[in-house]
Amino acid sequence: MTSAGPRAGRRLPRAAALGAPLGALLLVVLVWPLVTMALRSVSAPDGGVHLGRYVEVLTSGRYAESLVFTAVLALASTVLALVICVPAGLYLERDRTRTGRGLAVAMTVPLSLPGIVIGFFIILTVGNTGVVPTLTEAVTGERMLQISYTWAGLLLGYLYFQIPRVVLVVRGAAGAVRPEAVDVARSLGASTATVYRRVVLPALRPAIASSAALALATAFGAFGTAATLSRGIRVVPLEVASAFTDAFQPELAATLSVLLAVLTTVILVGVGRLGEARVQGRPA
Amino acid sequence: MTAGPGAPAAARDSAPSLPDDVVRAPAPTSPTRPSARRRRRPEQVPLDGVTRVGRAFAIGAAVLTLVPIPLVLLVALSASWREGPFAGLTTQWLVEAWTRVQGNLGVSVRVAVLVLVLDLLIGFPAAWLIARHRFPGRRLLQAVSTVPIAVPGIAIGLGLILAYPTLRPSGVLMVAGHVLYTLPFLLGALTPALGDPAVRVQESVAATLGAGPVRRLLTVTLPGVRGALLAATLMVLTLSFGEFNVAFFLFTPTQQPLPVVLYDGYLTGRLEAAAAATVLFLACVVPAALALERLGGAKVGQA
Known part of the structure; x- marks a missing residue:
């Protein structure tokens, strides 16, 4: 298991620098594509939002x-x-x-x-x-x-x-x-x-x-x-x-x-x- | 159903997590577990029922997983498989497959190396952070980095192409998808190694002797985690090299990785030609997998 030093709480800026690349990757390559996908799945032809496709998919044979x-x-x-x-x-x-x-x-x-x-x-x-x-x-x-x-x-x-x-x-x-x-x-x-x-x-x-x-x-x-x-x-x-x-x-x-x-x-x-x-x- | 005596400990170790947390970390050895000595105990010779059943199932599973590999070689070497297995042997299919796929093999190797470099640049600091710091959102970061296992590759590929349609021709999307898909495995191998108390004690000793941070990293930390680092490297290379699901929507016609060509061959080509191309693929992947297994046996994840 991992453990943190007693002074770990005061090293936030350094922690941020270490985690920034992963955070950026997850945002750009995972979160935004998933959000885009979710938005496209509920986009209506007139620009609005509708859940029709989910109903269609779940009820289609x-x-x-x-x-x-x-x-x-x-x-x-x-x-x-x-x-x-x-x-x-x-x-x-x-x-x-x-x-x-x-x-x-x-x-x-x-x-x-x-x-x-x-x-x-x-x-x-x-x-x-x-x-x-x-x-x-x-x-x-x-x-x-x-x-x-x-x-x-x-x-x-x-x-x-x-x-x-x-x-x-x-x-x-x-x-x-x-x-x-x-x-x-x-x-x-x-x-x-x-x-x-x-x-x-x-x-x-x-x-x-x-x-x-x-x-x-x-x-x-x-x-x-x-x-x-x-x-x-x-x-x-x-x-x-x-x-x-x-x-x-x-x-x-x-x-x-x-x-x-x-x-x-x-x-x-x-x-x-x-x-x-x-x-x-x-x-x- | 009640949990057995060892259950809570095991729950922590094998709770929903990356395969490789569990994979590369050998069994949590309790001090009372005499497995190392067990094999020499004479009463082991007449096997008990539990062991017998286990061994029979292991042999059955190993037959299932191993048998196709020599068969691929057999078909790749047969002159004409349709005329039966004894029509003669030839290396013609392998030579043809080599000229056909070497360009794609090059693409796959380049992508895999690029993915590995990016993985290390992103994953090493992140593993360091997760292993050694306690900060708000640490659990979230740990959980989010397991998401690529939970989200199917085909969905990752589709999301990337919908989000960045103009980037597709550059081939950047495929590399990005591979990085996302392989990074959790790298984190799974490196995080426990970087958190290992033995390595950290050595670092403190080096620090008290006056070694600076760069020297500590290069002469203490990196050698201390080299097993895990090597395992992670092999894992990322083989995963990217064989990756198909994420790449399915993302590859460009001029940059087709090897799995895409293999797939075409499986759907349309002759069995011998497909088998020959697969032999070339396996020749790259199986040695790496065997090396990885040796490293796994040698305490990667703890060392």
Whole structure:
């Protein structure tokens, strides 16, 4: 944790100088563009302000459908990633042997891969001329697992980018699960399922909440993976791109972007907060 | 549901924050945690259920994440993938991909280096400020700098192009978007390192021995945080190099970064050509990612 010196309160001018570049960047590159976007989304053709576009988007079948689809995809990939990564992350923090380290690296490296490359991995593995269908055809005469442009392929791609994110948060918090507590539970005759339910999951609750928040927000905002893999399945970030580039309706794109950004921010803050202990007050 | 014994401590460490706060900071080690000694304990040999399940899942996940990489290489090297996997090997696709994308690779490298320089100029003082000063609005600054994680890249790109439409042809917007997108990761790595009490004690010692501020910075602080600095550098370079979502609205036709060309290839090109271009991309990114993982293992974020 950080600490400030006793005389820190008197060094405000210096603090301002250190923080000024970041403040300026955030104003120019983040705040003003977001404000512009929000203003464009509510601008009426006659120069006034109206909320018609939000009503339109939220009541239109097309966007409601893509919103539901995005939510289902985000939720499903997050749950799958948690199911895989909570036990795996716990194991990786305990096992310092070469195998454990190697597995940890394998699960972390995808963090550096952009969504489009992950999408291509799925096309290449289970796409129409992908490796698995081609090999199974050569061996059994039947093309198997040709799923890349379907719902399952998209889910697989999302799972791919969720795994490293979730596992890192879990590994960072694995110290909260005391090995002694696990040993005691086992010596009292608890089954593996009971150990998870009564010892592991309660201790990891904050980490599970914050990694779920991160994973959900990432999935809602994911563009590259969906752009590469989606054929006809439209998630919200794709609708933003198509409203701007195909339909050239910047106001509509702005409306969708504002909705998406509000959604991801609320998820990131809200879901993460679920895991915080009640005793902690709300941040000032 | 009640929180376990370690929960409040972990809540502070993993509350809604950048991935990299958590990422680069190794587990908060409690003094009672015997993980380092554990592997040598003989009773570890028959694995208990919790470890067995964890290992099985880790192996499954690692297979999922690793398998595509050799497959990309296999397809990039195959003479004609459509005729089956055994049609012969060739380096023709890789050579073609290299001549096709080297210009874009140059663009991506230039953008990444520029982004890194700007990130350091903006992020180092800011990390210093957040780590060492208490001032009104500190929490706000910390929270605002996590916003780029919360706001999807496509929305950042759209906002920039709507706010500054005339700047698009210059390519400035793409650099600005990349800086915004990568800076939180740099802050996440540098802030804990600069706040590290060990580094600060060394600085005080140097100060009492008469070293001036510049000398302290160059000979004490920078060496003290060099692991975190190196990790942050690698992270910013690889993130910018592969960035596509923010750049999607912002790149200019004359300055197409590598991911944009990769994307075109994924939609329209032959599988072999797309795989070959991806191999070139991975050859740049994977070594950096591996180095980063080594640094992460070596206590970046605390040192």
